[in-house]
Amino acid sequence: MNNTKIIILRAFKDKPGGYISGEKLSKKLKVSRSAIWKNIEGLRLGGYRIDACQNRGYRLTGEPDLLDIELLKSKGINYQETVDSTNLAARQLAENGAGNFTVIAADEQLSGRGRHGRNWHSPKDKGLWFTIILRPQAAAPAKISSITLVTAAVVADYLNTINLSLTVKWPNDLLARGKKAGGILTEFKGEPDRTEYLLIGIGLNVHHHADDFPDELKALATSLSLESNTDIKRTELLLAILDKLQQAYELYFAAGFAPFLQLWKKYNVTLGRRVKVELPQGSIEGKAIELNGNGALVLQDESGVIHTISYGEIV
Amino acid sequence: MNNTKIIILRAFKDKPGGYISGEKLSKKLKVSRSAIWKNIEGLRLGGYRIDACQNRGYRLTGEPDLLDIELLKSKGINYQETVDSTNLAARQLAENGAGNFTVIAADEQLSGRGRHGRNWHSPKDKGLWFTIILRPQAAAPAKISSITLVTAAVVADYLNTINLSLTVKWPNDLLARGKKAGGILTEFKGEPDRTEYLLIGIGLNVHHHADDFPDELKALATSLSLESNTDIKRTELLLAILDKLQQAYELYFAAGFAPFLQLWKKYNVTLGRRVKVELPQGSIEGKAIELNGNGALVLQDESGVIHTISYGEIV
Numbered sequence: 001m002n003n004t005k006i007i008i009l010r011a012f013k014d015k016p017g018g019y020i021s022g023e024k025l026s027k028k029l030k031v032s033r034s035a036i037w038k039n040i041e042g043l044r045l046g047g048y049r050i051d052a053c054q055n056r057g058y059r060l061t062g063e064p065d066l067l068d069i070e071l072l073k074s075k076g077i078n079y080q081e082t083v084d085s086t087n088l089a090a091r092q093l094a095e096n097g098a099g100n101f102t103v104i105a106a107d108e109q110l111s112g113r114g115r116h117g118r119n120w121h122s123p124k125d126k127g128l129w130f131t132i133i134l135r136p137q138a139a140a141p142a143k144i145s146s147i148t149l150v151t152a153a154v155v156a157d158y159l160n161t162i163n164l165s166l167t168v169k170w171p172n173d174l175l176a177r178g179k180k181a182g183g184i185l186t187e188f189k190g191e192p193d194r195t196e197y198l199l200i201g202i203g204l205n206v207h208h209h210a211d212d213f214p215d216e217l218k219a220l221a222t223s224l225s226l227e228s229n230t231d232i233k234r235t236e237l238l239l240a241i242l243d244k245l246q247q248a249y250e251l252y253f254a255a256g257f258a259p260f261l262q263l264w265k266k267y268n269v270t271l272g273r274r275v276k277v278e279l280p281q282g283s284i285e286g287k288a289i290e291l292n293g294n295g296a297l298v299l300q301d302e303s304g305v306i307h308t309i310s311y312g313e314i315v
Numbered sequence: 316m317n318n319t320k321i322i323i324l325r326a327f328k329d330k331p332g333g334y335i336s337g338e339k340l341s342k343k344l345k346v347s348r349s350a351i352w353k354n355i356e357g358l359r360l361g362g363y364r365i366d367a368c369q370n371r372g373y374r375l376t377g378e379p380d381l382l383d384i385e386l387l388k389s390k391g392i393n394y395q396e397t398v399d400s401t402n403l404a405a406r407q408l409a410e411n412g413a414g415n416f417t418v419i420a421a422d423e424q425l426s427g428r429g430r431h432g433r434n435w436h437s438p439k440d441k442g443l444w445f446t447i448i449l450r451p452q453a454a455a456p457a458k459i460s461s462i463t464l465v466t467a468a469v470v471a472d473y474l475n476t477i478n479l480s481l482t483v484k485w486p487n488d489l490l491a492r493g494k495k496a497g498g499i500l501t502e503f504k505g506e507p508d509r510t511e512y513l514l515i516g517i518g519l520n521v522h523h524h525a526d527d528f529p530d531e532l533k534a535l536a537t538s539l540s541l542e543s544n545t546d547i548k549r550t551e552l553l554l555a556i557l558d559k560l561q562q563a564y565e566l567y568f569a570a571g572f573a574p575f576l577q578l579w580k581k582y583n584v585t586l587g588r589r590v591k592v593e594l595p596q597g598s599i600e601g602k603a604i605e606l607n608g609n610g611a612l613v614l615q616d617e618s619g620v621i622h623t624i625s626y627g628e629i630v
Contacts, residue, residue, distance in 0.1 A: 115506060115509075116506070116509060137595070139595060140595060140625075140626070141456050141457065141503075141505075141507075142456065142457030142625075144507075145507030145508070148507065171507075185506070186506060186507060187504065187505065187506055187511075188456075188504070188505065188506075189502065189503070189504045190456075190502065190503065191430060191431070191500070191501060191502055191503075191626075192456075192459075192460030192463065192486075192501060192625070192626035193460070193594065193595065193625075193626040193627050193628070194430075194431060194595065196502075279508065280452070280454060280455060280508065280509065310455075310457070310507070310508075311455070311506075311507035311508040312508050313508070
């Protein structure tokens, strides 16, 4: 944000709810009236709501929910305004030695990703896009796919305490009224018996209006603001979720998935339904009858055969 | 290599086995006699053997076994003289979209790595240091740890056809007379149900003399040249191994580990022995009684309990 905009915002904040004439701003800043107007337009594009009234001037009526960068930094969170994707930025941090529970958050992802390389729409200032780097001490990669389920259940549980009604769809979706409000992308790097690092990427749609979604997502996606009357502040939400996840991961790496099984079941919309799961070697259809103690989905197909699927994609 | 050295080598090759006087070289190259001498010294440091004889001049009596870079490049192999490690270089290629069976080879690794981040001593021109990028179409990371065993068995099998006697130690070592002659570092990146890419890093000690090993390795390590009377050419060896591995990996991704079980057993020195395996959660001691069809080691401990270990480290 340029200096002119910062001084204009300060002037608004010195006179809460009041009008400031363009002429006054122009004199104060020693720039032309049209330069003031241009900067007001720029602030509006950045999410500020500013009334203009002939003879009275400009008035600030609403502010964007910006991430409080100073607060995030003071908590040790890596912030970047714009990234390709937070998982990609996290991987670079991890390769450079970033420690356990290093977090990177961004205001915008230019190529946010979902599972299997798919796109995740991540417009500026509308969501929470962040990734947590984990360096589990004792875990083979094969054993930790259930961390995705832990993450989904813990985030859903927290959102349910702030007047939102979120559910989890096995293995990595967060839904509100059946529409996608968030997702988790778990990636890892390792040797067969050693996880060098895990990346838990979390995307939450927070302030999207219906029009903010591309046409092909309008029927499928929603945001927390669309599903709630609560005034959600992204910074608070991020810090609260990180706090819950940090506790949860400590328990998970000490005791495995079992302590989270009931929590996951409480919010899940998968069990009891007929589902089709896509796997590398093909797809399996059946009724999702149970989640086992390792977080694997137990399916019963039409011929009664039981399939236990540790991770996959429900289509 | 500078131009002067190249011209000197060409002069030697135009007169095989013959002497060329320093004066002649000095005139041909329009440089001083002492410049010729310096370049002869440089060639010697690079592994050329050059006799000097008063009144007759210089004679080439032996050439270093340099990688044939043009040939490697014509086969699509990425070559770098010096890398941090070929796995690291391969990862960068993979992140930039390199396809299945992309290979990178180097003459020297400045920080060659073994398993669990340990160092692998990889001096210039002495070994084969290379990494194969694989992008299996349908494989969860948990299922493919046995590819390390396949790689070890296939490399050992090929080396045994050229008058070397190599054995394999579960899971990733290649031994000659009980000393380490090579190793495999398998790394991967993926999601829980999808391997984005695998890196198969292979290090083979080829031309090391006993003095080329650091003191702490002298009793533990050997090289193919030390174990064989055959004149080994690194380029041929690399191309032959890549050819064998490409065929093997095709079979492996189609049919799994089972077709390689007997081959692995043929060369293994692990089964039948008492071993201690280090695992993330601690170590297990027992007799290695079998390798199962997935490449997992079956141990029986002192109390008779059977442990099946899919990957770990024998200490």
